[in-house]
Amino acid sequence: xxxxxxxxxxxxxxxxxxxxxxxxxxxxxxxxxxxxxxxxxxxxxxxxxxxxxxxxxxxxxxxxxxxxxxxxxxxxxxxxxxxxxxxxxxxxxxxxxxxxxxxxxxxxxxxxxxxxxxxxxxxxxxxxxxxxxxxxxxxxxxxxxxxxxxxxxxxxxxxxxxxxxxxxxxxxxxxxxxxxxxxxxxxxxxxxxxxxxxxxxxxxxxxxxxxxxxxxxxxxxxxxxxxxxxxxxxxxxxxxxxxxxxxxxxxxxxxxxxxxxxxxxxxxxxxxxxxxxxxxxxxxxxxxxxxxxxxxxxxxxxxxxxxxxxxxxxxxxxxxxxxxxxxxxxxxxxxxxxxxxxxxxxxx
Numbered sequence: 001x002x003x004x005x006x007x008x009x010x011x012x013x014x015x016x017x018x019x020x021x022x023x024x025x026x027x028x029x030x031x032x033x034x035x036x037x038x039x040x041x042x043x044x045x046x047x048x049x050x051x052x053x054x055x056x057x058x059x060x061x062x063x064x065x066x067x068x069x070x071x072x073x074x075x076x077x078x079x080x081x082x083x084x085x086x087x088x089x090x091x092x093x094x095x096x097x098x099x100x101x102x103x104x105x106x107x108x109x110x111x112x113x114x115x116x117x118x119x120x121x122x123x124x125x126x127x128x129x130x131x132x133x134x135x136x137x138x139x140x141x142x143x144x145x146x147x148x149x150x151x152x153x154x155x156x157x158x159x160x161x162x163x164x165x166x167x168x169x170x171x172x173x174x175x176x177x178x179x180x181x182x183x184x185x186x187x188x189x190x191x192x193x194x195x196x197x198x199x200x201x202x203x204x205x206x207x208x209x210x211x212x213x214x215x216x217x218x219x220x221x222x223x224x225x226x227x228x229x230x231x232x233x234x235x236x237x238x239x240x241x242x243x244x245x246x247x248x249x250x251x252x253x254x255x256x257x258x259x260x261x262x263x264x265x266x267x268x269x270x271x272x273x274x275x276x277x278x279x280x281x282x283x284x285x286x287x288x289x290x291x292x293x294x295x296x297x298x299x300x301x302x303x304x305x306x307x308x309x310x311x312x313x314x315x316x317x318x319x320x321x322x323x324x325x326x327x328x329x330x331x332x333x334x335x336x337x338x339x340x341x342x343x344x345x346x347x348x
Contacts, residue, residue: 003036016040020047027060035062035100042105061147062100067091069147070138082199082255090134093118103139103148111135111152115159125159132158166273167282179269183253184261186238188279193235195283195301197221198276199255204239205248211236218302227302284309 006015006028014036017026020043029036039060068091075087097114098106111132118128136153143151168176173192180188187201200218208217214231221227231239242249250258259276266274280301287297294309303309 003033003040016043018043018047029060032062032100035060035102038100038102038105042102045105060102060104061142063098063103063106064095064100066103066142066147067095067098067138070141074141075137086130087134087137090131091138093131094135094138103142104150106150106152108152108156111156115156119159129158132156166278167285168274168278172271173282176266176269176271176274180262180265183250184258184265186242187250187253187258188262188276189238190235191276191279192283193232194229195280195287196229197280198258202250202253202255202258203248204250207247209239209249211240221302225302225304229300 002017004015004017005012011031013028013030014033015026015028016036016039017024018040019025025043027039029039042060071088071091075084079087094114097117098110101110114135115128115132118131132153136151136156139148139151139153142148177185177188187198190196190201190204191198194216196218200221203218204216208219209215209231211231214233214236216229216231218227218229239249262276263274266272284297284301287300288294292300294306298304298306298309301309
């Protein structure tokens with residue numbers, strides 16, 4: 001077994017040779033000696049453990065190459081711009097850690113080592129979970145395209161993340177709104193009255209809003225689903241006063257500008273822990289306390305299942321009690337006998 005160099009038209013390539021099942025096997029790896037060493041180490045380990053497989057079925061691919069292909073051939077085509085930017089950032093971290101290690105040699109223990117490495121550097125649970133999600137996506141894509149045979153992330157638990165359930169009280173809302181100005185105040189009213197995300201508010205245009213019917217059609221949502229959002233009178237009134245005949249309601253705002261200016265104003269008003277997303281939580285919280293069921297709330301907010309709105313369930317004890325009482329009234333009708341007769345001395 002060993003390494004050797006071979007000259008080819010493109011320059012020099014590193015090759016490895018070893019014996020498997022009594023036969024000499026030679027493989028051309030590439031221009032990187034380090035990568036060739038890693039491939040040879042993997043072959044030796046597979047032979048020792050009886051896991052050797054035909055190398056023609058899976059060519060060694062460095063993790064860095066797999067990750068870069070994933071970004072270029074999948075993420076760039078299927079992720080929204082903000083989501084793609086997060087994937088790029090996470091992939092940079094992943095490549096910095098795993099580097100040119102052969103993708104097929106990465107095992108669950110290596111993934112757990114990565115998680116420990118990131119936590120030791122003080123990274124938040126949510127940040128590490130996001131990086132783990134990207135790592136899993138890379139391997140899912142790689143396995144689907146048969147670029148690797150292993151998926152080392154499967155079964156790896158995520159870190160627990162405390163939900164950011166901050167919502168505004170009825171006393172705080174007018175104080176905050178008075179601290180906001182012009183576009184930021186109008187955008188905040190829209191979010192408070194509908195539960196829209198910041199990205200959905202800044203993309204509102206007149207073509208998809210019917211003020212006479214009080215409804216907005218959101219085409220560009222976070223999960224890609226088309227969503228219909230009812231507009232309460234307060235939001236309709238706010239949008240009616242926006243400048244015309246501009247196509248979009250907030251032409252001077254981008255997601256970043258809205259988030260930054262809102263947070264700055266909220267901080268000055270004495271709410272350092274309030275972000276624009278707090279308005280969405282506030283809408284959801286008051287909706288549940290007003291008796292809106294979780295299924296309906298999920299539809300309004302654009303969630304595909306109830307898991308994301310379960311956090312608000314505890315805010316509706318009186319509503320749940322009322323629903324239970326109504327169900328019991330229907331079951332135990334007025335003409336139901338107060339005492340159900342039983343057969344003496346026997347049980348069904």
